[in-house]
Amino acid sequence: MLKKKGRSTAVFDNVNVISSASFGGKKESEGPLGKYIDFTTEDAMYGEKSWEKAEIKFFREASKLAITKADISQSDVDYAFAGDLLNQCGASAYGMRDLDIPFFGIYGACSTFGESLSLGAMAIDGKFAENVLCTAGSHFCAAEKQFRFPLELGTQRPPSATWTVTGAGSCILSSNGNGPRITEVTTGKVVDMGVKDAANMGAAMAPAAAEAIYSHFLDTGRKTNYYDCVATGDLGEVGRELLKHLLAEKGLYFENNLTDCGIEMFDKESQDTHCGGSGCACSAVAFCAYFYKMLCEGKIKKMLLIPTGALMNTTASQQGESIPSIAHAIAFEARC
Amino acid sequence: MKTTEQEKEEYLKKVDKITPNSPIIKNCIWAFCSGGLICTAGEGLFKIFESLGFSEDNRALLVNIILIGTSAILTGLGLYSKLGKRCGAGTIIPITGFANSMVSPSIEFKKEGFVLGLGAKMFSVAGPVIVYGLLTSIIVGAIHYFLMG
Numbered sequence: 001m002l003k004k005k006g007r008s009t010a011v012f013d014n015v016n017v018i019s020s021a022s023f024g025g026k027k028e029s030e031g032p033l034g035k036y037i038d039f040t041t042e043d044a045m046y047g048e049k050s051w052e053k054a055e056i057k058f059f060r061e062a063s064k065l066a067i068t069k070a071d072i073s074q075s076d077v078d079y080a081f082a083g084d085l086l087n088q089c090g091a092s093a094y095g096m097r098d099l100d101i102p103f104f105g106i107y108g109a110c111s112t113f114g115e116s117l118s119l120g121a122m123a124i125d126g127k128f129a130e131n132v133l134c135t136a137g138s139h140f141c142a143a144e145k146q147f148r149f150p151l152e153l154g155t156q157r158p159p160s161a162t163w164t165v166t167g168a169g170s171c172i173l174s175s176n177g178n179g180p181r182i183t184e185v186t187t188g189k190v191v192d193m194g195v196k197d198a199a200n201m202g203a204a205m206a207p208a209a210a211e212a213i214y215s216h217f218l219d220t221g222r223k224t225n226y227y228d229c230v231a232t233g234d235l236g237e238v239g240r241e242l243l244k245h246l247l248a249e250k251g252l253y254f255e256n257n258l259t260d261c262g263i264e265m266f267d268k269e270s271q272d273t274h275c276g277g278s279g280c281a282c283s284a285v286a287f288c289a290y291f292y293k294m295l296c297e298g299k300i301k302k303m304l305l306i307p308t309g310a311l312m313n314t315t316a317s318q319q320g321e322s323i324p325s326i327a328h329a330i331a332f333e334a335r336c
Numbered sequence: 337m338k339t340t341e342q343e344k345e346e347y348l349k350k351v352d353k354i355t356p357n358s359p360i361i362k363n364c365i366w367a368f369c370s371g372g373l374i375c376t377a378g379e380g381l382f383k384i385f386e387s388l389g390f391s392e393d394n395r396a397l398l399v400n401i402i403l404i405g406t407s408a409i410l411t412g413l414g415l416y417s418k419l420g421k422r423c424g425a426g427t428i429i430p431i432t433g434f435a436n437s438m439v440s441p442s443i444e445f446k447k448e449g450f451v452l453g454l455g456a457k458m459f460s461v462a463g464p465v466i467v468y469g470l471l472t473s474i475i476v477g478a479i480h481y482f483l484m485g
Contacts, residue, residue: 049447050447052447145444149440149461150440150441150443150444150445150461151417151440151444152411152412152414152416152417152436152439152440152443152444153417153420153436153437153440153441153461154411154416154417154419154420154421154423154427154428154433154436154440155417155420155421155428156358156363156420156421156424157421158358159355159356159357159358160355160356189337190337191337191339192339193339193343193344193347193348194344194345194347194348195347195348195351200351200355203351203354203355207339207347211337238354238355238356241354242350242351242354245350245354
């Protein structure tokens with residue numbers, strides 16, 4: 001029998017998030033979630049010689065800490081599903097060189113953490129794995145260098161711009177042990193509503209988030225107040241406004257339980273981050289640092305995490321293409 | 337997921353409505369004042385060199401060297417981007433902005449080596465300015481040559 005509800009929701013019997021680890025940079029440590037992050041560093045290069053090498057180190061150290069906190073060894077981890085923002089998934093591929101774990105490198109832009117949790121949960125519930133490592137990371141400076149302009153170029157960022165989160169978040173999913181459960185995963189479709197402005201990613205991704213959320217509630221038949229917290233990945237202020245409009249058009253209304261990891265990550269007034277945080281690390285660090293602890297303590301009982309990703313290809317963008325986006329909805333349930 | 341052109345059009349209208357605009361008037365005032373200040377400083381230097389008895393050609397050369405040098409040093413110290421954030425076009429358009437656009441990628445891509453990194457990427461921002469600057473000067477030169485002798 002298929003373990004599926006409706007068009008795109010996978011249902012799991014026994015997938016537990018048994019540990020989480022979060023790493024961040026200076027700006028992340030100064031943000032509202034700073035006190036929850038396991039390890040932060042003032043040094044943008046994290047003791048390495050380049051931002052890219054720092055991103056690799058964030059990835060590797062977060063993965064190792066998640067394994068240590070789960071009280072297992074690397075040989076107990078059956079698979080790793082992980083990705084990042086560097087070209088060819090550089091941080092995860094280079095970071096995994098030092099880990100003795102079979103590896104699937106994945107790319108979903110900033111939705112990568114959602115993709116890794118989805119695939120990890122499927123591997124466990126399909127009994128292909130007992131323990132799975134899910135990691136995602138990004139680095140502000142490396143992302144700016146790769147996707148935009150040199151940091152020291154005297155440009156102005158528009159109000160709709162977001163700030164890539166520096167760091168990495170990592171989880172161990174397991175069929176054994178305690179911890180919040182992953183109960184369902186709704187896999188998103190690629191949605192492109194014609195937004196071309198790379199400085200307004202929230203607007204590009206909001207329709208994908210709306211589609212994933214709508215599909216999740218349609219497939220599960222749940223009401224919007226079923227979850228204590230519905231958190232999108234990195235839509236930011238503009239994206240969240242657009243998301244509310246799109247959901248209202250589909251008849252879904254949220255009260256105070258709709259938030260966004262990017263908005264939670266930084267204080268936009270004092271930290272000058274404009275619309276909020278973004279990047280693979282945004283939903284990964286926000287979940288691993290904050291939401292995971294809230295689920296463990298039972299302060300949040302039921303949560304829907306929807307990491308959002310702009311699947312933009314820089315060459316295609318320069319050739320005039322608009323930005324395709326994706327989002328995956330992951331449902332968590334606390335034990336207590 | 338398939339979407340219709342009409343759906344896209346309606347959505348883009350909504351995006352336009354909700355996305356906040358850049359503060360254009362504030363940016364223009366900052367650009368006007370800062371750009372003007374840089375040009376005034378250049379003119380001031382020009383006058384100083386004039387009073388010191390330099391020839392007109394050398395005066396222009398010295399002013400450019402000082403402005404470009406200052407901008408390059410400020411970029412290296414990480415200060416030019418802070419100025420640029422406020423001043424926008426005011427610090428991009430003058431020759432100081434050109435220096436900044438060459439130094440900033442040089443700093444960043446030095447990690448990829450002196451040839452394929454610094455050497456190749458130094459012109460990644462300034463390259464188009466040079467290409468189209470040259471093209472424009474050729475066109476203007478040709479017009480001048482054929483029409484005005």
